[in-house]
Amino acid sequence: MSDLLRQRPNTTGPMLAVWDDAQVLAHALRFEAALARAQADVGVIPAEAADHIARACSDIRPDPAELAEEAALAGTLAIPLVKRLRAAVPESARDYVHHASTSQDMADTITMMQARAGAKLLDTDTRRILAALAPLARKHAHTPAMGRTLGQDALPIALGLRLAQWHAGVADASAEFSRVMGKYAVLQFGGAVGTRTGNQGEGAAVAERLGQMLGLPAAPPWHARRSGVALIGSTLAALTGASGKLARDIAFSSQNALGEMREPQVAGRGGSSAMAHKRNPTGCQIALSAAARAPGLASTLLAGLPAEQERGLGGWQAEAPVLADLFCIASGSLAALAEVVEGLEIDTGALADRVPDGDADLGESAVLIDTLLRIGEE
Helix, strand or coil: CCCHHHHHHHCCHHHHHHCCHHHHHHHHHHHHHHHHHHHHHCCCCCHHHHHHHHHHHHHCCCCHHHHHHHHHHHCCCHHHHHHHHHHHCCHHHHCCCCCCCCHHHHHHHHHHHHHHHHHHHHHHHHHHHHHHHHHHHHHCCCCEEEEEECCEEEEEEEHHHHHHHHHHHHHHHHHHHHHHHHHHCCCCCCCCCCCCCCCCCCHHHHHHHHHHHHCCCCCCCCCCCCHHHHHHHHHHHHHHHHHHHHHHHHHHHCCCCCCCEECCCCCCCCCCCCCCCCCCCHHHHHHHHHHHHHHHHHHHHHHCCCCCCCCCCCCHHHHHHHHHHHHHHHHHHHHHHHHHHHCCEECHHHHHHHCCCCCCCCCCHHHHHHHHCCCCCC
């Protein structure tokens, strides 16, 4: 069973691949192999056992559908996967598989590896949007446009000011998301109750080595401290909403009665199944749909914050699918808007028609544009 017809119109192929079954399984096996290697490196388990475990992680080919059925019964992927790994190694190495770890260590670490991979994809499209908007804002620093408040014509502004505000919103949200990712997308390794029992006092060294091998910063266990996940999701929702602001304004300006902007014409996009004359703002539609979904998804992560004692029930288990959805819709939004702004068609004649005085006072638009384009810079 697949659900591409539901998912693909709202996201990108590369982002779907980041969160698919193959990647979950690959990351799970990477975690188990790296855990054994890290523990052997600091003398917690025998090097020979680690070799057997790493080889089994490389060699076994479990069926994701079978694992899914068993995980649904067991409540976690770790139980059926570790069972297979133990069966694939010599008896002398079996007690060292998944040693001093717990199912949540595996699950949270997988999610953070996926989140980091997803963030790289988002950054690429965000940079495309910003790179297209900045020169466009400067180009139109003195292009009169009608400013609107409460949906009504108000006073003239420079069109570049509107574009610079878009740039600032996306740049600011992107910078905050990146900061949060850098701080909270970290390794999870604490064992059953977050004490790292069973590592012979070398738990910190194991975590450091494990994180190096998996490309995640080491950190103290955070099994029931879910604020990092909630902040990742919340800042990602904010970036999705900031992107939706562009989409709302472009769609508003592309109405027939205004005709100030148009999405670029792309073969197969923006048509109508019933009205051949229509040119729909489909890229904006994708972004606005994402902006409508993001707050509800983020609220689910916030609901998981009051976790019970050392490891919670039902809260953190809801996070991975919600984060996957957030990353996917954000990717669809940013990729669609990158195409839109890179080819955005601006009708200066239509803009001028809305401004009654061609020499209208644009205030300090030009100065503000320069200031706004610096927001979000490192």
